[in-house]
Each structure stands twice: as structure tokens, then as C-alpha cells.
Amino acid sequence: xxxxxxxxxxxxxxxxxxxxxxxxxxxxxxxxxxxxxxxxxxxxxxxxxxxxxxxxxxxxxxxxxxxxxxxxxxxxxxxxxxxxxxxxxxxxxxxxxxxxxxxxxxxxxxxxxxxxxxxxxxxxxxxxxxxxxxx
Numbered sequence: 001x002x003x004x005x006x007x008x009x010x011x012x013x014x015x016x017x018x019x020x021x022x023x024x025x026x027x028x029x030x031x032x033x034x035x036x037x038x039x040x041x042x043x044x045x046x047x048x049x050x051x052x053x054x055x056x057x058x059x060x061x062x063x064x065x066x067x068x069x070x071x072x073x074x075x076x077x078x079x080x081x082x083x084x085x086x087x088x089x090x091x092x093x094x095x096x097x098x099x100x101x102x103x104x105x106x107x108x109x110x111x112x113x114x115x116x117x118x119x120x121x122x123x124x125x126x127x128x129x130x131x132x133x134x135x
Contacts, residue, residue: 015116016105018134020127023083023120024052032082037072039065044089082119084126094126098133 023031023045033046039061041050050057065072082101086092098119105117121127 016102016119016134017116018119018121018127018130020121020124022048022052022122024048026118026120028118030079032079032085037075039069039073045083045085082117084119084121084130087126087129088122094129095132098126098129102130102133 031049033049041058084094084097087094087097101119119130121130
């Protein structure tokens with residue numbers, strides 16, 4: 001984990017935490033990408049993920065589009081490390097984003113197989129909003 005971590009709220013054996021830092025530097029199995037369904041790169045979190053991963057990610061995404069999802073990835077078909085979707089470049093209020101996101105994760109805490117949900121937040125303002133939502 002980089003920078004600060006808060007949380008550790010345990011619900012049904014699922015740990016929910018907030019980390020301030022770069023989502024592309026996290027050691028995780030999956031990252032939730034705030035991109036459109038094309039999977040072919042863009043701006044914001046999507047751009048950061050593609051930039052950090054390099055051209056191999058775009059090649060893999062093109063292969064996924066060619067084989068499994070020719071129409072693009074369906075909305076909601078993703079998991080595990082969450083950025084504060086739309087609280088950055090799109091200007092959605094970080095307090096509102098945090099409240100909705102934390103409530104949604106807590107509501108899904110009964111699903112088996114999840115051990116950790118980590119919100120990775122870029123910047124102190126968004127991190128503080130999620131810290132408050134987790135308390």
C-alpha cells in the first residue's frame with residue numbers, strides 16, 4: 001500500500017479500506033476501470049491504467065474485444081480495487097461518491113469469496129471523504 005490507509009472495517013469477514021495513492025501501483029488481482037465499455041483506452045483512471053501497463057494492456061484489451069466481448073464489456077462486469085469513479089476529472093462531489101460507494105460495498109458484504117475491498121483514492125480531498133464515509 002502506498003501513502004495512508006484508513007478503514008479496516010470488517011463486515012462478514014470482508015475488510016473494507018481506503019488508501020491514498022496511485023491505483024496502478026497497487027498489488028491486486030483486478031482494478032475497476034472507470035472507462036467506457038470499449039476497453040481501448042481513454043483519459044482519467046483509464047488513461048493512467050493504460051499508461052502504467054504499457055502497450056501490452058491495449059493489445060490484451062483488443063484481444064478481449066475480438067474474442068469474448070466484440071460489443072465491449074457489459075456495464076458492471078468488473079471487480080476488486082475501486083477508484084473514486086467520477087470524483088476527479090468529472091467533478092462529482094467526493095463526499096457523495098464516498099457515501100454511495102461505501103454503502104454499496106457494505107450492502108454487498110454478504111457475497112462469498114471477497115476478502116478485501118480497497119478504495120484507492122488519488123488526492124487528500126477524496127481520501128478524506130472516503131475516510132469519513134468508512135467511520
